[in-house]
Amino acid sequence: MHIDTTVKKPESPSAAGPAPEKAPTAPRRRRSKSVTANDVAQEAGVSVGTVSRVVNHAPTVTHEVRERVMAAVKKLGWAPDVSAQGMRGVPARMVGFVFSDIRNPLYSHMVKGAEDALSEKGYMLVVASTDGRPEREVALIQLLTRRRADGMLLTVQEETNAALLQTVQLAKVPFVMVERELALPIDSVGADHLNGTYQATAYLLSLRHQRIALISGGRNNRVARDRLAGYTKAHTEAGVAVDPSLVRMDSFATEYGFRETQILLGMPQRPTAIISSGQRLLSGVLEAIRMKGCEIPRDVSLIASNDTELARLITPAITAVRYDPYAMGREAALQLLRRINHEIPEGAIRIEVPTEFILRDSCAAPCVKEGSRA
Amino acid sequence: MHIDTTVKKPESPSAAGPAPEKAPTAPRRRRSKSVTANDVAQEAGVSVGTVSRVVNHAPTVTHEVRERVMAAVKKLGWAPDVSAQGMRGVPARMVGFVFSDIRNPLYSHMVKGAEDALSEKGYMLVVASTDGRPEREVALIQLLTRRRADGMLLTVQEETNAALLQTVQLAKVPFVMVERELALPIDSVGADHLNGTYQATAYLLSLRHQRIALISGGRNNRVARDRLAGYTKAHTEAGVAVDPSLVRMDSFATEYGFRETQILLGMPQRPTAIISSGQRLLSGVLEAIRMKGCEIPRDVSLIASNDTELARLITPAITAVRYDPYAMGREAALQLLRRINHEIPEGAIRIEVPTEFILRDSCAAPCVKEGSRA
DNA sequence: TTGTACGCGTTATCAT
DNA sequence: ATGATAACGCGTACAA
Secondary structure (H helix, E strand, O other), rough: OOOOOOOOOOOOOOOOOOOOOOOOOOOOOOOOOOOOOHHHHHHHHOOHHHHHHHHHOOOOOHHHHHHHHHHHHHHOOOOHHHHHHHEEEEEEEOOEEEEEOOHHHHHHHHHHHHHHHHOOOOOEEEEEEEOOOHHHHHHHHHHHHHHHOOOOOOOOOOOOHHHHHHHHHHHOOOOEEOOOOOOOOOEEEEOOHHHHHHHHHHHHHOOOOOOOOOOOOOOHHHHHHHHHHHHHHHHHHHHHOOHHHHEOOOOHHHHHHHHHHHHOOOOOOEEEEEEEEEEOHHHHHHHHHHHHHOOOOOOOOEEEOOHHHHHOOOOOOOOEEOHHHHHHHHHHHHHHHHHHOOOOOOOOOOOEEEEEEOOOOOEEEEEEEHHHHO | OOOOOOOOOOOOOOOOOOOOOOOOOOOOOOOOOOOOOHHHHHHHOOOHHHHHHHHHOOOOOOOHHHHHHHHHHHHOOOOOOHHHHHHHHOOOOEEEEOOOOOOHHHHHHHHHHHHHHHOOOOOEEEEEOOOOOHHHHHHHHHHHHOOOOOOOEEEOOOOOOOOHHHHHOOOOEEEEEEEOOOOOEEEEEEEEEEHHHHHHHHHHHHOOOOEEEEOOOOOOOOHHHHHHHHHHHHHHOOOOOHHHHHHOOOOOHHHHHHHHHEEEEEEEOOOOOOEOOOHHHHHHHHHHHOOOOOOOOOOOEEEOOOHHHHHHHHHOOOOEEOOOOHHHHHHHHHHHHHHOOOOOOOOOEEEEEEEEEEOOOOOOOHHHHHOOOO
């Protein structure tokens, strides 16, 4: 499998398109009328160099000349052409955010956090959804690189994808991983899932639950590793053995939550509590619990992560591990900006966002009849 | 290993244009030596012109030469520099989507629809959140224009904002309005809220509700106008008078839904049904209903728009007017692409996305004791 | 069919 | 402090 770097222009209006498209007009590609620095210079009675010096805040410009140039700039409504600036090496002030699907509230909140941080500095944010397809991840990173993105935020599907690692290295711009980690010296931002899941598990154990199911996704991702570590740590501290059959970490999808919950609740020794770690999992888990005729928290206790409107408003309200995706996106963007501007020394940095345990009404001590069967 | 010829302050090049903007110092950068069309030409033993013709699919190139050039392209990993292309008038293949806040699922779904349509054609999507501030709308449109966006999708706060109208006209690129309409000859895409609200209202009237509240936002926007029209039409057809005090159309915010519902349920002749038209309103409305000690549908019937996971999963499940924001975003992007490529004749086009009435358990005939009081 | 040369608008260098 | 001018990399008339 080779990476195709050839240039495609499927929609060139002047050339033959892929469809029987006979464009009504065969327009000249030339941008015809636009005011240039030369026009401004003429208007102000100076040279183009001076115009450039003025707008770039060069210290060597007379106040009087600056005023004249600024007046001309305003009068003509001129602004430097970004393409021409690009040719001179001026950064595009654009960063990309690559993730699976913006419709996931987790990502839309991250994006907003990133966008807020970036727009303060005059940066644009390009969103790039991969639908979880690794080849799309690679293609989008390459596209953004070619389009001169100054850096990228990355939440990939598979942390060990070799093609991805190579692509990231080839792009000479900084990256910041979000809720993921690569085997490269790259900054990363993520929530403290270890502690979050530890708290949730410890709480359930303190209620005397012995069989606690953990449903999550991304078995090979940092997030899942941290959650499993927190889950295991709590069990170890409580002296309770972990039953591997209660750990389901293959997908964040709603359907997965539904299916695995059905399976779990159908087990002969079924779990008395479930930790649903994944924003989209919860509705699937809830539906399966409902379908099995179970009542929360009487028949099964439930803890969700992340906290959502659904968890808060449903009856009973669901106890949750909360963290702030907006803050994660914001911190990631700020770190990326620091890298872009070389404000910090080399060396990968890990930024951790705290988790918070929100106690609600979805947990109770396990029902003895169920717990002691077999 | 890093190219670090820059040794000034944390850089921040002008990019400001005419507007006074803080820019610490001028840049001193040089893009690292990159492979150019000239290198490819040399490698292939042809001239730069031929290289350009090959990658631009010019018909006048020998197959043999094309092969040789393509091989050189692949070998050197060359791709045309976008800035240089930009200077020659090649479009940037980038569009902007301006809206209030991506965290609103309505917009994140629209964005995904738009992105899917755009990425198929090799376009990038820049997201631009305004937080509902009109001056941000103007600033972002100007920014995107300067950055050579080929077109923009727009969901503005105030359809009558004069500064906005002027900015849109000044930008010489095509726009497509989403769920909004301007007094300009511009394409628009929106859901059929008139019919959706008509169906919801007619259904409630058929259950013999006489006092139906309508909560929504954007009093001066197309969406609100359409909803009010549908609401009124159903009342007229049923011969039921509309009580203006039951129509609350000032905001889409959750808090507004909460507050207005409290007020409505506190009225001496309180409504027996509520139509909550706005994705974020629902949770506020529900919370107020719960706080007032009312039960759905016994004490108050409820219909939501748009349909959401919350509406579907809460007990009782909420009857809803559903439409597809993803489809709206996609249609808007496709229409914008048609405009960008001049594939359709001039003249504004309105694209309507259908609504669907989802019957669930949140509506019943009004309680007589409540309805007949006073 | 292919090579050559010009120009797009800006920034940086070198003179003045 | 300011003017003049050389790149930057590509697309495309025009020449061959």
